[in-house]
Amino acid sequence: MSLFAILKSTENKSGHSFDRSFDQCLKCTACASQCPVAAVRPDYPGPKQCGPDGERLRLKSSEFLDEALKYCTSCKRCEVACPSDVRISDIIATARSKYGNNSFKIREFMLSHTDLMGTLTRGSAPLVNKMTAIKPVRLVMDKALGIDRRRTFPAYAKTSFRRQYQNVAEQQAQFARQISYFHGCYVNYNDPELGMDLIRVLNAMNIGVRLLNKEKCCGVPLVANGFPDKARANARLNLANFEQAMADGSEGIISSSSSCALMLKDEYPHALGIDNSKVKSGINFITRFLANEFAAGNKPEMTPVNLKVAYHSPCHLIKAGGVLHTLNLLWEIPGLELQQLNSNCCGIAGTYGFKKENYETSQAIGSPLFRQIEESDADYVVTDCETCKMQVEMSTSKQVLHPLTLLRMALV
C-alpha cells in the first residue's frame, strides 16, 4: 500500500458519525500560536488540547469534557494555521453539543435565532431599539439573561430588506443576467441599506438581483449556541431554495456576510453533515464574485473616492481564503488610500461577545485591533463582517463600512 493511501485510509475511517481529522494532528502547536482566546485567557488550554488532544480522551468517556471548551469563539484561526487540515474548531464545537450540558437556555436561544428575533421585532423596531438602548432594560437583560449590559445592541430596521426589495423587484427582472442574493438575517432586519448597496453595484454592472423564494439563518449562530438540529433544518431549506434558484435561471448565489458565505459554501458538509455539492460552485461571497467580474472586464464606471481607509479582515473570511478577493476589489477603487490592519480578531465572534461571561475576554481579544484603529488616521474602517462592524463601532471612535458600501460610494 502506498504511503499516501495509508494516510488517506486513516482519514476515511471517519464514517458519518464523527470526524477523525484529529488523527492527522502532529502536535506541532502551530494552532496554539494563533488562538486569540489562549492569548488572553491563561485558563483556556488552547486549540490543540481542547481539540485533537481532548477528543482522544472524550472518545473514551464524556467525563473528560473540559468546561473550558465554552471559551472557544469558533474563529477558526487554528484551522488556518494547521498544516495537517485538522478541523480543530469543528471538533470543539461538536464536542460541546455532543458531550456538554444540553438543557435549554433562553439566552442562547434568543441570541442564536437571529431570524426569529428579527421577525418578532417587525413593526416594533423603533421601540425595540429604544428599549435595548435604555440602561434599566440592559440591566435586566444582564441580570436575567446574562447578556452583558455594556454591549451595544444592533438596531433593527423599520422596514425589512425583503419588503424594501419589493419596490425594485420589477426593475431587477429587466436585466439579462440574474443572480440570487442570500441577504441573511443582518441585512434583512438590521441593515437593509447594505442590501440596497449591493443592488446598486450589481445593477451598475448590468446584473439584476433576485431574492430566494425563502431563506433561513445560515446556521452559524445556531451551531455556536448548541442548536445543530435547527441548523440542519435551515441548511436543508436553504439548499432547496438555492437549487430552485439555479433551476430558475439564476447564475449563482451571493452573500454579503463573510460568515454566512463560509457556512453555506464550505462548512455545510462537515459542520452539519449536509451535502451542498449540487450548488457549492455557484455560491460566492460577494467580493469574490465582483473581483472575478472586474478581472473579466465587467467593471462599473467609478470616480475617485478620495478616502483613506483601514481594512480589517474578519476571521471567517480569512478561513474561507477570501481576503484575496476583498483586497483585489479594494485595489480597484480609484482614489482609495488603503491600509491593511494587522491580522487580529476583533473579539466579538458573533454571539460570543454578547454573553456576560465573555465580555471581558471579547474586549481583551480586540484591544490590539482597537488600539491600532484609534492610532490610524483613516477616515473609515472597512470590513466584510457585520459583527466585526458592531464590535469595532462600539469599541472605537471610527465608523465601519462594508466593501460594497465603499464601492457604491465610488459609482458614478
Next chain:
Amino acid sequence: MRRQCLVIGGGLAGLVAGIRCAEAGLKVAVVTSGESGLAFASGAIDVLGYMPSAAGVHLNEPVSRPFEKIDELAEYFPEHPYARIGRDGVYKAMDWFHGQLAETGLSMFTASDEQQNQWRVTAAGALRPTWLSQSVAEVLPWDLQNVKRVVFVNISGFLDFLPELAASGLKRHPAFRNSQVEALNIELPLVNGMGATADTMRAPQLCRALGEKDFNIIASTLMEKVQDASLVVMPACLDSALDSLHLKELRRRTGLNIIDVATLPPSLPGIHMQQALQHRFAALGGFLIPATGIRHGIIENGRVFNVSNGEDLLTADHYILASGGFFSKGLNVRPDLNAEQVFSEPLPVKEPIFGLDLNTPEQFSERKFLSRTGHGFIRAGVRLNRDHQPMIAGQPLTNLHVAGTVLGGCDPVQECSGGGLSISTAWQAAAKVIADIEAAGEKA
C-alpha cells in the same frame, strides 16, 4: 488588480522579500498559507555557525567571524546560496535586516564586534553560534572561560521548558566540565492566571498569567539562591511585548546576568519577530493575503504568466517563491511513492508549485539521525543557473526568483545558517525584481 511583485510564502524569507520590495515602492503582496516557521523559531538570527562538511571532512569548530568565512565556503561549495551572494552581499543584507527590525521596535543585538558571532543557549542546554540575539547581547564570553555557575530556572509545572534536561545538556559541553550547572524551579502563585496552573499553559499564556507579585518572587528567589551565578537562563515567557521590559527590570533588580530562551513552541521570541516583520511590511504599504495556498503556476514563453490557488488566478509581473521546506510544503516527497521507494534512489523530492529543477544529493538520508555530515534531503531544493534563475527541465524562468528554505545546496541545520540564508536570499531576490522593474521602466 495586478501587483508588480507577488511573493509566495509568508515566513522569514517571504516577509523579508516583501519588505524590501515595499521599501522600494513596489506594489507587492505576500500570499501565505498556514502558520510560518517563525512561530517555532528561537528568535535569534544565525548567519553561519559551522562550516559544512566537505568530502568527508567534518569541521566541528564553531565559526567566530561568519562573514569572513563565506569566501572560503564559496570555494568549496559553489552551489551554496551564500556563494552566489558573496561575503559583501550577505553582510549588506544582514545589516539592512537589522535596521528594518530596529524600525519596528524589536531590539536585536550583535556582539560588541559586529563581525563576530555570539553564543545562543537553547532550551536543551546546547550552545549555538548566532549573529543577532534578541533582548540581551553576548550572554557568554566567546571563549567560554570563567563561567563558574549556570542556573536554568523554570516556573514550577511549566512543561515547555525543562531545566533539568537543559542543565544536563550544557554539562556535557567540554567547556563546562568544571562549572556548576544546575536546575531551579520556582513556585509562583500566577496572579493573573485565572486559577489555572502552569502545566496547562503554553509560553504566551504563562506570560499573560505572570503579575507583579510573581516577578517579585522570581527576583527575591534568584537573589537568595543563585546570587553568584554567572548566567541565569529562564524560559522566554516574561514579556509579551517587543521591548523585553520585564526581563530588563529583572536584570536590573537582581544584578544577575539573566537571559530568556525560546521554549518548545509556540515560541514568544519567534512570534515577536513574526509580528514585527508583518507590521513593518504593512507599514511600508505591503499586503498580506492569508490562507491562500498557491498550488500551481502557468508558464508561457519562459515566464510565469499567473499562479493559482486551485480556484482563482493571481497575476503579477514578477514572482518570488519563498514557499519553505518540507514542513511548509514548499518541497515534498512525492506522496504516490510507496515506503520502500522513499528510502531508495533517486531522491524523490519535488517542488510542487512549478515543478522546478532541483539539487538532488546522491544519498537521501544517513543511517544516523544526528549524523554530523547531515542528511541529503535537507540539501535538496531548487537549483539555480548561473544567472540565479530557476529552471524547468533546463529552461530558465525569467520573472521567477527563489528565496529561503526551498533553495537547495545548503544544510541550514548543520551549518546554523537558516536565518541568514532566508534573509540574504530574499534580499537578493527582491533586489533582482527591483532592478528588472527599473530596467523595464527605463526602456519604456
